[in-house]
Amino acid sequence: MHYDPRVGNGGLAHDPLTALVVPRPIGWISTIGESGIVNLAPYSFFNAVAANPPFVMFASAGVKHSQHNAERTGEFVHSLATWDLREQMNITSAAVAAEVSEPVLAGLEMAPSVAVKPPRVKRSPVAFECRYVKTVDLPGRDGGRHPFAIVIGEVVSIYIDDALIHNGIVDTIAARPIARLGYLDDYAVVESLFKMKRPV
Numbered sequence: 001m002h003y004d005p006r007v008g009n010g011g012l013a014h015d016p017l018t019a020l021v022v023p024r025p026i027g028w029i030s031t032i033g034e035s036g037i038v039n040l041a042p043y044s045f046f047n048a049v050a051a052n053p054p055f056v057m058f059a060s061a062g063v064k065h066s067q068h069n070a071e072r073t074g075e076f077v078h079s080l081a082t083w084d085l086r087e088q089m090n091i092t093s094a095a096v097a098a099e100v101s102e103p104v105l106a107g108l109e110m111a112p113s114v115a116v117k118p119p120r121v122k123r124s125p126v127a128f129e130c131r132y133v134k135t136v137d138l139p140g141r142d143g144g145r146h147p148f149a150i151v152i153g154e155v156v157s158i159y160i161d162d163a164l165i166h167n168g169i170v171d172t173i174a175a176r177p178i179a180r181l182g183y184l185d186d187y188a189v190v191e192s193l194f195k196m197k198r199p200v
């Protein structure tokens, strides 16, 4: 089949877009809210978009707390979502009021960051401390504004659990990161890797 995504789903029961870009890493974004409360939520429109120096982005469908807080305070932190933390990650996606702290809701202990105020998820083996750079709006249908906006941050400090580091190499597989697949409840877990040499 072939279809124009600006018009519809090509007759499919559900929009297949997210099933076609897989797996999508999960940005588990912590920020500080108006009242100083710690906000935490998963974003699978998330990725690293540049290295040396590194930048990451997450995209928010409407101005949710994470975007609002990142823009207001100029800071956010991404913690790696792993198989062991999958239930807690899911709980933190609940649409709760700004006064509700999702780490408390999910029974998650947070640990202080080094360079920014939002803390990281203590049990997560990797965290990126980010300084908010800019929000990029996208054109929507009929010349309007797209519901999604891209929030970009520069990674200014990186935490890695020493237990993951062997001979100077980070054992990503040992962390068992989880990622989003296409439809509502579908996830992947990264459990294997293969190597392939680039052509010279």
Ligand SMILES: Cc1cc2nc3c(=O)[nH]c(=O)nc-3n(C[C@H](O)[C@H](O)[C@H](O)COP(=O)(O)O)c2cc1C
Pocket (backbone or CB within 6 Å): 026, 039, 040, 041, 042, 043, 044, 045, 046, 059, 060, 061, 062, 064, 065, 066, 067, 089, 090, 092, 093, 094, 095, 096, 180
């Ligand atoms: C795995 C997962 C990935 C998600 N990815 C996104 C996303 O990329 N963009 C988005 O706007 N919402 C996403 N959501 C929904 C948000 O996590 C949810 O709306 C949350 O309540 C937002 O919290 P906040 O208002 O505290 O930022 C995702 C939910 C889950 C479970």
